[in-house]
Amino acid sequence: MSSKPSNASSWLQGRTVRKGAANSNSQTRSSTPQVQSTSNTIFGGGVKDPSGRTSEYFSMDDQCPVCKSDRYLNPKLRLLVSSPCYHKMCESCIDRLFTLGPAPCPICNTVLRKLAFTPQTFEDLDVEKEVSIRKRLAREFNKRREDFADVGMYNDYLEETEDIAFNMINGIDLPQTEARIAAYRAENAAVIELNIQRERDYAQALKDQEENDRKERELRAAEQRREEEDERQEREKHQREIIDRLETSSKDAAKVVAKARKKHIATSRQPSATTLQSNSRLLRSRAAQSTVPDVPHVPLQDDWYAYEDMFELRPSYDDPYSEAVRRDKEGIMRGGGYVVQEAWERALRSAVAGLTLEPLVGLPQAPDASPEPAPMSVS
Amino acid sequence: MDAVERANAERQKRWLKDQKVGEGAYAVVYRGRELSTGRKVAIKKIKVGQFKDGLDMSAIREVKFLRELHHQNVIELLDVFSSKSNLNLVLEFLDSDLEMIIKDRTLVFLPADIKSWMAMTFRGLEFCHRSWILHRDLKPNNLLIASDGQLKLADFGLARDFADPGHKMTCQVITRWYRPPELIFGARFYSSAVDVWSVGCIFAELMLRIPYMPGESDMDQLKTIFRALGTPTEEDWPGHTKLPDYHPVGQFPKTPLRDLFTAASADALNLLSKCLIYEPRKRITAREALFHPYFSALPHPTHPSKLPKCSTALTAQTIDENAGNVTGGKGGLGVGNKLKRKQTSPREDTKNRMVARKLDFTKDVPSS
Numbered sequence: 001m002s003s004k005p006s007n008a009s010s011w012l013q014g015r016t017v018r019k020g021a022a023n024s025n026s027q028t029r030s031s032t033p034q035v036q037s038t039s040n041t042i043f044g045g046g047v048k049d050p051s052g053r054t055s056e057y058f059s060m061d062d063q064c065p066v067c068k069s070d071r072y073l074n075p076k077l078r079l080l081v082s083s084p085c086y087h088k089m090c091e092s093c094i095d096r097l098f099t100l101g102p103a104p105c106p107i108c109n110t111v112l113r114k115l116a117f118t119p120q121t122f123e124d125l126d127v128e129k130e131v132s133i134r135k136r137l138a139r140e141f142n143k144r145r146e147d148f149a150d151v152g153m154y155n156d157y158l159e160e161t162e163d164i165a166f167n168m169i170n171g172i173d174l175p176q177t178e179a180r181i182a183a184y185r186a187e188n189a190a191v192i193e194l195n196i197q198r199e200r201d202y203a204q205a206l207k208d209q210e211e212n213d214r215k216e217r218e219l220r221a222a223e224q225r226r227e228e229e230d231e232r233q234e235r236e237k238h239q240r241e242i243i244d245r246l247e248t249s250s251k252d253a254a255k256v257v258a259k260a261r262k263k264h265i266a267t268s269r270q271p272s273a274t275t276l277q278s279n280s281r282l283l284r285s286r287a288a289q290s291t292v293p294d295v296p297h298v299p300l301q302d303d304w305y306a307y308e309d310m311f312e313l314r315p316s317y318d319d320p321y322s323e324a325v326r327r328d329k330e331g332i333m334r335g336g337g338y339v340v341q342e343a344w345e346r347a348l349r350s351a352v353a354g355l356t357l358e359p360l361v362g363l364p365q366a367p368d369a370s371p372e373p374a375p376m377s378v379s
Numbered sequence: 380m381d382a383v384e385r386a387n388a389e390r391q392k393r394w395l396k397d398q399k400v401g402e403g404a405y406a407v408v409y410r411g412r413e414l415s416t417g418r419k420v421a422i423k424k425i426k427v428g429q430f431k432d433g434l435d436m437s438a439i440r441e442v443k444f445l446r447e448l449h450h451q452n453v454i455e456l457l458d459v460f461s462s463k464s465n466l467n468l469v470l471e472f473l474d475s476d477l478e479m480i481i482k483d484r485t486l487v488f489l490p491a492d493i494k495s496w497m498a499m500t501f502r503g504l505e506f507c508h509r510s511w512i513l514h515r516d517l518k519p520n521n522l523l524i525a526s527d528g529q530l531k532l533a534d535f536g537l538a539r540d541f542a543d544p545g546h547k548m549t550c551q552v553i554t555r556w557y558r559p560p561e562l563i564f565g566a567r568f569y570s571s572a573v574d575v576w577s578v579g580c581i582f583a584e585l586m587l588r589i590p591y592m593p594g595e596s597d598m599d600q601l602k603t604i605f606r607a608l609g610t611p612t613e614e615d616w617p618g619h620t621k622l623p624d625y626h627p628v629g630q631f632p633k634t635p636l637r638d639l640f641t642a643a644s645a646d647a648l649n650l651l652s653k654c655l656i657y658e659p660r661k662r663i664t665a666r667e668a669l670f671h672p673y674f675s676a677l678p679h680p681t682h683p684s685k686l687p688k689c690s691t692a693l694t695a696q697t698i699d700e701n702a703g704n705v706t707g708g709k710g711g712l713g714v715g716n717k718l719k720r721k722q723t724s725p726r727e728d729t730k731n732r733m734v735a736r737k738l739d740f741t742k743d744v745p746s747s
Contacts, residue, residue, distance in 0.1 A: 292682045292684055294680065294681055297679065300666075301451060302502075304506065304509070319544070334660075335618030336561045336564075336568045336570075336622060337568075337572045337659020339660060343542045
């Protein structure tokens with residue numbers, strides 16, 4: 001029954017869709033919309049992330065602000081973002097406007113080139129802008145705590161970095177800010193280079209470790225496969241043996257089979273600790289332990305007495321408390337599923353619940369022991 | 380020592396706390412034993428005194444309802460006692476929950492297994508509703524599995540009695556993925572139908588092995604539901620536009636359930652669709668569900684003792700999750716911790732802690 005778990009729920013959400021097969025959980029994903037490119041020029045690469053963990057932003061409600069084409073009209077719609085002014089448009093608009101060289105952005109008139117368009121990662125374009133600016137800054141403002149004599153200086157440096165980032169993001173004093181960046185770059189060229197090298201080493205180390213882990217996993221999987229194969233061969237060999245013996249021996253066939261099977265069980269009942277139980281084996285073992293038969297469904301299995309036979313519910317009662325509920329035929333109580341009959345039923349049930357209880361024993365002079373009251377209707 | 384204290388001390392002596400197996404913000408869970416019989420129990424110690432409101436609401440609810448409910452498919456509260464300033468609930472010990480079983484990919488579910496779990500869930504729920512109690516937090520990790528395979532409803536921290544005329548109830552209950560649309564629309568007068576919706580979601584999850592309608596926020600939940608089942612019209616659900624928090628979220632077409640549940644039997648889909656009817660009054664009740672042809676059709680439901688089980692190594696973890704449940708529904712918000720991301724900052728070490736955290740944007744941002 002669990003044959004098709006699929007990515008159905010992720011498309012139900014209409015959220016981002018992974019590009020590339022980063023998660024390799026071998027399921028069919030026929031219903032998953034994939035980001036596809038209608039343009040064969042430059043944008044095929046998608047979001048650049050070798051780890052495959054970052055996906056391109058994708059939404060069912062996409063619409064190109066320039067040509068107003070949306071995902072309904074064009075299921076392959078793909079919006080790209082211009083990098084200096086952060087405006088979205090679709091691939092066909094970009095092809096149309098910028099193939100012949102730099103042209104003004106149709107939204108803000110900044111002059112753009114075709115290569116300035118990048119895939120979108122974040123839903124909010126302000127975030128997109130901030131992240132790309134910070135990415136650019138972080139490439140050069142990469143000093144570490146170790147590069148400073150004391151915490152105060154490091155804090156000043158972080159403060160300055162943040163200041164520059166803020167100016168860049170909000171477009172304040174751009175020329176001066178660029179000048180500050182250039183000055184910083186000139187001053188710290190050596191440190192920057194050194195830190196880039198350090199980052200690279202760290203990334204390399206991480207990559208090596210991942211690679212090692214992967215190899216180890218593969219090794220384990222191969223080991224398991226091999227063990228399964230061994231077991232299968234063992235079984236076949238056993239089958240063959242039985243058949244051979246049946247051919248050659250003159251004894252009763254049933255006895256031969258039984259004897260061989262007993263011997264086989266004795267030899268093969270040493271489960272190898274390393275093998276994980278495979279699904280098929282699990283299923284078999286469950287089918288084997290059918291000592292308890294499945295019984296037909298019995299709807300209710302408790303004998304809790306709910307006094308249903310003690311009262312009859314009428315279609316309506318004179319009940320001033322619930323008047324509001326009944327008057328509210330189409331409104332909030334109706335929509336929420338409130339049912340006034342339930343309140344009446346509960347009241348009746350509570351009312352009759354104590355009727356058949358015997359009076360407490362030991363009380364002085366219990367009045368005449370009341371006989372079991374007959375089913376009655378309460379109004 | 381007065382009589383009450385003496386009685387309490389006597390009760391306390393009956394139980395023995397072993398090791399701690401989990402902790403939440405409001406309670407610590409210990410594994411324990413009954414001293415006389417050696418029977419395993421779980422002891423939930425409610426922390427009292429550090430919150431200004433006094434005793435935690437969910438503990439009161441849990442005690443109040445579990446004291447009354449005794450049923451094969453409802454967790455049993457064996458005893459309550461206090462130690463120092465703490466309140467201790469002694470509960471039946473249950474090894475695993477349905478969520479672990481759903482997530483354990485080495486297990487294979489037969490249609491009969493799902494039928495058996497559903498029947499036990501509906502039986503427990505029917506009993507609660509017959510006793511006029513709404514559970515209001517049904518989800519796979521609140522359905523615990525006993526060692527003999529019996530499924531039991533647990534965590535009555537959000538439960539309340541219903542069918543009080545004219546009493547408003549809060550709509551901030553039930554973990555989001557299992558919350559029915561009327562609660563998302565803010566209905567203050569609702570009924571047992573809210574629990575049935577949750578069971579419907581669990582039914583679908585058992586077949587799919589992944590949550591059926593995992594909304595990312597309350598707004599998104601509504602969209603997710605409508606995307607799965609189509610936007611309701613006034614005809615489908617009279618009065619829903621008048622609910623307090625009603626807001627239109629766009630039109631989505633109805634898609635037949637068969638498209639997603641390719642392997643399910645017709646009976647199963649019929650029951651599922653009846654659990655997920657928009658109009659709460661038309662939604663099937665727990666009792667009607669138990670008499671639904673799905674349960675009487677072949678194959679018979681699997682005998683509880685033969686249902687798939689998690690390997691026992693996970694025992695401690697289960698209780699851990701239960702401890703999580705204790706905190707999950709606090710403050711009237713039925714959002715399980717499962718939905719919350721754990722916030723960890725692995726790079727934070729003592730050296731960096733005295734300075735402002737440096738943001739690192741050189742790495743590509745992993746998508747959520």
